[in-house]
Amino acid sequence: MAGIRISSAERDDAVAALAVHRSSGRLTPDEHSARLGRVQQATTREEIEALFDDLPAPHPDLSGAVSPRPPAVVNPEWPGGRTGTRASRVMDVIGVLSLLVGLPVAIVLTAAGGMWWTLLVVVGVGVVAMVLGVAFMAQPAQVALPEDDGDEGAGQPGGSAG
Numbered sequence: 001m002a003g004i005r006i007s008s009a010e011r012d013d014a015v016a017a018l019a020v021h022r023s024s025g026r027l028t029p030d031e032h033s034a035r036l037g038r039v040q041q042a043t044t045r046e047e048i049e050a051l052f053d054d055l056p057a058p059h060p061d062l063s064g065a066v067s068p069r070p071p072a073v074v075n076p077e078w079p080g081g082r083t084g085t086r087a088s089r090v091m092d093v094i095g096v097l098s099l100l101v102g103l104p105v106a107i108v109l110t111a112a113g114g115m116w117w118t119l120l121v122v123v124g125v126g127v128v129a130m131v132l133g134v135a136f137m138a139q140p141a142q143v144a145l146p147e148d149d150g151d152e153g154a155g156q157p158g159g160s161a162g
Helices: 008-023 031-043 046-050 086-111 117-135
Strands: none
Touching: 008 031, 031 046, 046 086, 086 117
């Protein structure tokens, strides 16, 4: 993001922030004029940010100089962007119904007739159906994002971490 070009308004914001630092005594007149010259020559966000590395707030608002990346699309239905298919929804319904209907029936059969194994069948069907419901979900579409020149591969698979 550091290589993003800045606008004239962002450059003017940097000039105003330098004036505040000059009036508060953080910059000498010579430092102020040297930094003003560098602001007028700056074309990227990185060049402006470097002028304020050693200064406290205020800094110029460079929020308008952001990378034009597509927004990350996350499906709110399932973490990781997976979407439900018809088969996955059917399996989910079977799993939930087996637990909501089958479990009370199995409890009654166990108490009344000693058929404890019905509990195993109902819970097994419910768990298998829910696991298959997740397995039948559609995989998220892989979207290729543009490379970020400022990170030098940090945090990327195969990139150097240090």
